[in-house]
Amino acid sequence: MNRKILKIAIPAIATNITIPLLSMVDIAIAGHLGNESFIGAVSVGSTLINIFYWNFGFLRMGTSGLTAQAFGAKNFPEAINTLLRSVFVSLLACIIIFLLKNIVQKVAFDYMNTSPEVEEAAILYLNICILGAPAVMCLYSFKGWFIGMQNSVFPMIIAISINIINIICSLISVFVLHIGIAGIAVGSLIAQYCGILIAILLWRKKYNNLFPYINKKEIFDTQKLKRFTTLNGGIAIRTICLTAVTCFFTLAGAKQGTVLLAVNTLLMQLFSIFSYFTDGFAYAGEALTGRYIGARDPINMNKSIVYLFLWGFGLVGIFSIIYLFFTPNILSILTDKENVITAANDYLPWVVAIPICGFSAFLWDGVMVGATMAKGMVYAMLFASVSFFLLYNLLITEHGNDGLWIAFLTYLAIRGIVQTIYFIGKKKSLFIPNK
Numbered sequence: 275m276n277r278k279i280l281k282i283a284i285p286a287i288a289t290n291i292t293i294p295l296l297s298m299v300d301i302a303i304a305g306h307l308g309n310e311s312f313i314g315a316v317s318v319g320s321t322l323i324n325i326f327y328w329n330f331g332f333l334r335m336g337t338s339g340l341t342a343q344a345f346g347a348k349n350f351p352e353a354i355n356t357l358l359r360s361v362f363v364s365l366l367a368c369i370i371i372f373l374l375k376n377i378v379q380k381v382a383f384d385y386m387n388t389s390p391e392v393e394e395a396a397i398l399y400l401n402i403c404i405l406g407a408p409a410v411m412c413l414y415s416f417k418g419w420f421i422g423m424q425n426s427v428f429p430m431i432i433a434i435s436i437n438i439i440n441i442i443c444s445l446i447s448v449f450v451l452h453i454g455i456a457g458i459a460v461g462s463l464i465a466q467y468c469g470i471l472i473a474i475l476l477w478r479k480k481y482n483n484l485f486p487y488i489n490k491k492e493i494f495d496t497q498k499l500k501r502f503t504t505l506n507g508g509i510a511i512r513t514i515c516l517t518a519v520t521c522f523f524t525l526a527g528a529k530q531g532t533v534l535l536a537v538n539t540l541l542m543q544l545f546s547i548f549s550y551f552t553d554g555f556a557y558a559g560e561a562l563t564g565r566y567i568g569a570r571d572p573i574n575m576n577k578s579i580v581y582l583f584l585w586g587f588g589l590v591g592i593f594s595i596i597y598l599f600f601t602p603n604i605l606s607i608l609t610d611k612e613n614v615i616t617a618a619n620d621y622l623p624w625v626v627a628i629p630i631c632g633f634s635a636f637l638w639d640g641v642m643v644g645a646t647m648a649k650g651m652v653y654a655m656l657f658a659s660v661s662f663f664l665l666y667n668l669l670i671t672e673h674g675n676d677g678l679w680i681a682f683l684t685y686l687a688i689r690g691i692v693q694t695i696y697f698i699g700k701k702k703s704l705f706i707p708n709k
Contacts, residue, residue, distance in 0.1 A: 279581055287551055305611065319455075339643045339644050359498070409466040416474075417432070426558075446461075632686040635687075
């Protein structure tokens with residue numbers, strides 16, 4: 275079982291780790307362009323982009339779970355038609371994104387009341403990056419489908435290619451062409467469209483034999499579309515809550531001043547590193563849980579979950595130690611602003627607590643995606659999100675940024691606790707005939 279987990283998890287980790295590394299490079303480039311307002315501009319611009327993109331993350335997750343179950347049942351016609359349903363919904367999502375962009379942008383900046391320098395640079399960054407929405411949305415569909423087919427190597431190839439192209443283009447645009455913040459955004463835009471082209475080429479190379487199974491009637495079958503949209507609707511609610519909390523965290527930091535905005539931005543890079551590492555094992559949970567449910571094999575499903583959590587405990591130990599002893603060294607790589615690094619040292623205990631509070635939530639997300647347990651994810655996220663905002667409002671006046679971090683870590687822990695209770699109570703129903 276360990277071999278099966280690692281076969282999916284290791285390429286998925288390699289895929290995921292490039293994402294925070296890319297963000298860290300973007301912030302590092304911004305951190306050397308001028309004063310700390312440039313770090314804040316990239317942070318705020320990225321947050322606004324994520325308001326759109328994260329809310330459609332269900333396209334990857336829903337596609338992964340349904341494809342994994344079709345793979346386990348050896349129903350390859352349904353597997354390929356699931357991909358095409360997802361791509362269709364992805365293109366519809368782009369229309370929504372373009373329609374809402376100006377509204378979200380206005381509301382966000384009215385709330386944050388950032389400095390004119392941060393706002394101007396963040397808007398420029400957003401307006402360029404948002405042009406990549408069609409590529410990003412379709413990449414969600416392809417990534418989820420590949421994982422559902424037990425193939426995490428192709429997403430790794432795509433992600434590494436995207437990030438190499440992005441970094442190269444950003445560095446050239448900023449330090450050779452001297453176009454500033456816009457250069458970072460241009461690098462992202464070019465890379466995303468290269469990514470979707472690579473995804474299509476990889477699909478044609480390995481899965482072209484599934485092409486005869488494509489059936490327009492099956493793609494738009496009412497019952498199957500209903501199942502797809504119902505599952506993804508539940509995951510979408512979960513994702514909206516996640517986005518609300520994560521984006522509010524950044525916005526709340528912005529309200530406390532430029533330095534604390536920069537501090538929280540840098541420390542959240544450490545959260546991202548851990549979450550993407552753990553998500554590699556969550557992807558293994560998606561693929562294997564869905565596969566064993568499709569194959570009607572509860573024994574191996576339970577075994578895979580136990581082994582996933584053993585790996586999770588190991589990650590907690592490793593990352594807690596790294597963050598305890600090496601956080602200042604990591605921050606010095608990301609920025610040369612001594613005032614930001616000094617201020618960040620006050621929040622070191624919260625960084626060390628991130629792995630402890632967050633690992634079970636990430637792993638259960640993977641298992642529940644594979645099991646298509648959207649309700650469990652929704653219940654956990656709603657309860658955790660309400661707790662976050664309540665705690666924030668209770669603590670922010672007296673404890674400031676510490677209160678924000680306490681609320682965030684509590685939110686992570688509650689997600690894992692609720693998901694554990696829900697899955698234990700519902701797992702027998704996964705193998706009821708004609709579920």
